[in-house]
Amino acid sequence: MKTNKVILAMCCALFSMTAFAKAPAKPAAKASNVIRVKAPVRPAGQSDVLQLTAAPLPVVRVAFVGLGMRGPGAVERMTHIEGVEIVALCDVLEKNVKKVNERLVAKGLPAAQEFYGDTEVWKQVTKLPNVDLVYIATDWAHHAPVALQAMKDGKHAAIEVPSALNMEDIWSLINTSEKTRKHCIPLENCVYDFFELTTLNMVQQGLLGEVIHGEGAYIHGLQPYWNQYWDNWRMKYNEAHRGDLYPTHGLGPVCMAMNIHRGDKLNYLVSVDTRAIGNPKFIKEKGDGHDAKDFRNGDHTSTLIGTEKGRSILIEHDVTSPRPYNRMYQLTGTKGFVNKYPVEGIALDGGDIDPEVAGNHENLTAHRFLPAEVQKALLKKYTHPIAKDIEEKAKTVGGHGGMDFIMDYRLIYCLQRGLPLDMDVYDLAEWCAVIPLSELSLDNNSAPVEIPDFTRGGWDKLDGLKFAQ
Numbered sequence: 001m002k003t004n005k006v007i008l009a010m011c012c013a014l015f016s017m018t019a020f021a022k023a024p025a026k027p028a029a030k031a032s033n034v035i036r037v038k039a040p041v042r043p044a045g046q047s048d049v050l051q052l053t054a055a056p057l058p059v060v061r062v063a064f065v066g067l068g069m070r071g072p073g074a075v076e077r078m079t080h081i082e083g084v085e086i087v088a089l090c091d092v093l094e095k096n097v098k099k100v101n102e103r104l105v106a107k108g109l110p111a112a113q114e115f116y117g118d119t120e121v122w123k124q125v126t127k128l129p130n131v132d133l134v135y136i137a138t139d140w141a142h143h144a145p146v147a148l149q150a151m152k153d154g155k156h157a158a159i160e161v162p163s164a165l166n167m168e169d170i171w172s173l174i175n176t177s178e179k180t181r182k183h184c185i186p187l188e189n190c191v192y193d194f195f196e197l198t199t200l201n202m203v204q205q206g207l208l209g210e211v212i213h214g215e216g217a218y219i220h221g222l223q224p225y226w227n228q229y230w231d232n233w234r235m236k237y238n239e240a241h242r243g244d245l246y247p248t249h250g251l252g253p254v255c256m257a258m259n260i261h262r263g264d265k266l267n268y269l270v271s272v273d274t275r276a277i278g279n280p281k282f283i284k285e286k287g288d289g290h291d292a293k294d295f296r297n298g299d300h301t302s303t304l305i306g307t308e309k310g311r312s313i314l315i316e317h318d319v320t321s322p323r324p325y326n327r328m329y330q331l332t333g334t335k336g337f338v339n340k341y342p343v344e345g346i347a348l349d350g351g352d353i354d355p356e357v358a359g360n361h362e363n364l365t366a367h368r369f370l371p372a373e374v375q376k377a378l379l380k381k382y383t384h385p386i387a388k389d390i391e392e393k394a395k396t397v398g399g400h401g402g403m404d405f406i407m408d409y410r411l412i413y414c415l416q417r418g419l420p421l422d423m424d425v426y427d428l429a430e431w432c433a434v435i436p437l438s439e440l441s442l443d444n445n446s447a448p449v450e451i452p453d454f455t456r457g458g459w460d461k462l463d464g465l466k467f468a469q
């Protein structure tokens, strides 16, 4: 009986859905209490790359740079996409290149050209005349230099996350993409996870009302991997830098649901971190044993972001504590709420409140997720069209459960048809800027730091996020 009432209430909520309303502007944080960072003016003769299109590439010829733990999986996924030719493989280490090439040949595919030997060898790859896309999965420090040269050499650039580490590189990527009219896309796979895609569709259909708050995180103990990174690059970066060093998995899906630079923009952030305990201990006991007494990255970093339209976002980073993997992913809307970790759940306005207990303030179970069967039906009904098209194949090919394949598939789909990509260089900038800007906030006693408008005036030109079809 109670379940019937709940379903009835939920149906009412569905019928009363309203379109995603445009919120009134909220004044930005006052100039006096915000740290401002330099935002270069757009060079003369250059225009933005919102909805950038390029000539269709029926066959996309891809060169891969960086074949450590992550890169080989990307090569493998691309072998499952029609109209892709893998023409070059590059890594500092010969064995990494040979191993991946052997796999290509074993699959009956032509061997790719090989490049290895040092950290500059990629310069021969970006110059190749027979490459359309350079797919970069190196350590973080090499992301921007390879991508910048790739665009200058006439190639599109796809960069693993985080794609850039400092404001100078972020602005250079923007300016180079704007100047060369080449795509520069962050390889943010988490926006394509099934729950994220489905709930994005719910947001775009108005089911949650207006999304006013979002949360995201990268909470992942990296102890099994620390000693496997090439040249220990990741621990070294954590040792040298405070701040949220891996914000894009958490921020990407939330920004998409909030139409960031497609009707709203990130205005400022403040960060708070804890002491660094876990990673210095790891270094001493299981790493190279050096005394990391000045280790900069706190065990847990929290960053709050305010948007132009009065929304808030909480992003967390923790790569050492003994916690289950968690990307958080929560959206709070005026008519509903979705939550991914640790358990997926959907709540809708009114639909979750049992009228018999709603008046009792002591009863904290009155507000709860919709019954499991209703949630299941909603997830089915709102399955994102992209997931509907490719879900089965994505789950077979895999890559974090399928989302990595959807990311690569969408990239190639859009390039083949000359469509705008799902993510652009401004997404890259907004999501990656949290790295240097959270560090700036932390080094200034958690002062608010302005997040520049990377579109330089274009953030309100587009009416919401749309994936091209």
Ligand SMILES: NC(=O)c1ccc[n+]([C@@H]2O[C@H](COP(=O)([O-])OP(=O)(O)OC[C@H]3O[C@@H](n4cnc5c(N)ncnc54)[C@H](O)[C@@H]3O)[C@@H](O)[C@H]2O)c1
Pocket: 065, 066, 067, 068, 069, 070, 071, 090, 091, 092, 093, 096, 118, 119, 120, 121, 122, 137, 138, 139, 140, 142, 160, 161, 162, 187, 188, 189, 228, 229, 230, 231, 400
């Ligand atoms: N999106 C995701 O879910 C996800 C998951 C894992 C890693 N990543 C990202 O992928 C990237 C690679 O991570 P990883 O775990 O494979 O690290 P890794 O250390 O295992 O691999 C990096 C590889 O890059 C190579 N390399 C370094 N400098 C180079 C250069 N100048 N030219 C050519 N090759 C170079 C190294 O030899 C190494 O093989 C990182 O940016 C990481 O953040 C993303």
